[in-house]
Amino acid sequence: MSFPKDFLWGGAVAANQYEGGWNAGGKGVSSADVVTRGSRTTPRYVTYKTADGKIHKDELFTLDAPEDAVFGVFEGFDYPSHEAVDGYHRFKEDIALFAEMGFKTFRLSINWTRIFPTGLEEEPNEEGLRFYDELFDECLKYGIKPLVTLSHYETPIGLSNEWGSWVDPRTIDAYLHYVEVVAERYKGKVEYWLTFNEINTLEHGGFMGAGVPSTDPKKLAMATKHQLLASAEAVKLLHEIDPRNQVGNMIAFMAYYPLTCNPEDIMACWQEMNTNWFYCDVQARGYYPAFKLKEYEREGIDIHLSEEEKKVLKEGTVDFISFSYYMSNCAAKQSDAAETSIGNMSLGFKNPYLKASDWGWQIDPMGLRYSLNILYDRYQKPLMIVENGVGTQDVLEEDGSIHDQAHIEYLWDHIKAMKEAIEIDGVDLIGYTPWGCIDLVSASTGEMHKRYGFIYVDYQDDGTGKGARLKKDSFDWYKQVIASNGEDL
């Protein structure tokens, strides 16, 4: 037997990609709600108005908006988070299907703007709180433990418009107020919490990760510091409110390999790996690593970290480490010979030994075993894989079947890698929630037809479809994986 007997098998979604109901039940506008649909060839845009009354759209990952920008939702744009896959109205049906697969846990995010519509209110929105009460009760009815991400690309746009979001330290207070309210309200219903989704994407896309309308490295360094402090404070707060609470961080983990054995490439690889380690070091060890402080020094960035703040970081380390893993990448000092690769976070070089998905993400199950090993070796804390999977273009057959062999193969290989990491390497892995267990909107492109799910959702990019839920071939396969606790793949 390799997987522990109480291993947390499940699946993962995020509110902005799953729920829809963007203005229902008193909900406010979140950063995700002002981002348009894109495609593999068209970027996603962020929309805003300037003081002269003009409406603008700028690319999501390179957004540098003027000071007078007021972000919002405007006529004539297609915003996929607004309807998403209508989980807001259909969650009971979906949770029943997760239960049928045997889920032990369901990872979802609370959309901050359902609870505090602009992020600035004193009093929470009761209707938003009630919505998650019902959702958690529905999970618990089937013995499914909710695993809650407190912030998954859903920063209230009110905070971006008011003071530039996480660049301003007042956002820490707004976040902690929200955390306190939901921790008190869902005490006894939720025990597993993640403070920020893929916190390390902040430096690669400030708006996507944190509603920061800028790519200025100084501003991003401050936003990062504020999120790290908020994360540490949230860990402490969650423990105080309920000692049963288990709190994790969440990083987008990218395994890098040196492109060649040229020592220059080894060093380049080491430096790329630091993009993973930095945030995780602070959240798991409780202090800024030396390489990051030196980098700030070289760039003339002073984050003014006080003794009091250092103490907060030290006292607020996480109980477990969670991460997303989709692919690996190669690093090189420079290479004219190799092609660059694309992926969910940063660019790298193509690995000639690996195949890639239709969206160009390199598929590497051994990279998952490698990642589990280096993470466990570095931190010695329990690990949870809270996102993993491959986006594919599934075909809905006339008879309603969906033969998603590519999902089965990808997940089979990755679960086998997990098994080896536990059985052979002794890694303490406690849970696995593959991404988009039900089809949802893609974060990087805003598409519907990049599908990860065990459950097909009949919504298409052109707005057609009625949202019917249909089981794919992978549904029964995953059910059997869970029933056998990972023995029968």
Ligand code: BG6
């Ligand atoms: C992660 C995010 O980066 O990757 C998810 O946490 C996202 O929100 C997932 O959906 C997969 O990326 P994409 O672009 O295929 O949706």
